[in-house]
Amino acid sequence: MDLGIAGKRALVCASSRGLGRGCAEALAAAGVDLVLNARGEEALARTAAEIAAAHGVAVVPVAADITGEDGRTRVLEAAGAVDILVTNAGGPPPGYWTDWGREDFLRAIDANMLTPVMLMQALVPGMMTRGWGRVVNITSQAVKAPVAQLGLSNTARAGLTGFVAGTARQVAPHGVTINNLLPGLHATDRADALDAGVARAENISLEEARARRAATIPARRYGTPAEFGAACAFLCSVHAGFIVGQNILLDGGAVVATL
């Protein structure tokens, strides 16, 4: 399917690896020029070069912490007037509900709620003026079904979800859509880190921890960044203009719910 977005320009945050990279790859395959971001300069430069070589699009890497004001300013300066925004950042650490103090909550809210809100506030007005735009926020399955040990994530992402629910309706008349993609378990470094925690806690191998978690998913496997990216690119396509303010779960059926 021709996604109809060749020649458009996208900012994909936190995209040197994992789900962000999956989104960047799929947009590049659709002919979209990219501004990519991550903190680690070397891995980001490598990813940018690989994507540019594979898809023949322009790729500008900006090494910066997207959750900090300085980093965000540098990324936004490089991005300029983009048509597509994919927000993403690392997820907060796991723990028990009494583990976290005010500073921990503020860090999580900053990274996984206020950062996407600030990025939308910076970039969506231009999209509205130009009459076309797409925003996809990478959130989490935890928005629909809490993961108990990810209380910081449950909390921060619920706030972003509420913001998007209202805002998406305000910008839709101007040709701009905002939607959230909710990953369940995907095979990325983040999933490896969480699996390693399970392996340590239960005194089992990493492979055993992975197999046990995969067995809880009706699809009996983890998702891939490529599958995730393809869904993201579709939401950014010309065909998705009537999809507004939705929370789309990509979880292999893990969340058991009729709706």
Ligand code: NAP
């Ligand atoms: P990942 O494999 O660890 O990749 C994270 C990417 O984000 C890397 O490129 C990393 O590069 C970059 N990054 C992290 N913090 C950043 C920051 N402050 N500023 C700029 N770049 C940053 O993670 P992932 O699995 O793709 O997860 C992406 C998001 O989806 C996370 O919020 C995660 O909690 C959520 N999620 C993932 C899963 C899953 O199963 N994978 C499930 C539910 C939710 P640097 O480290 O170099 O900055």
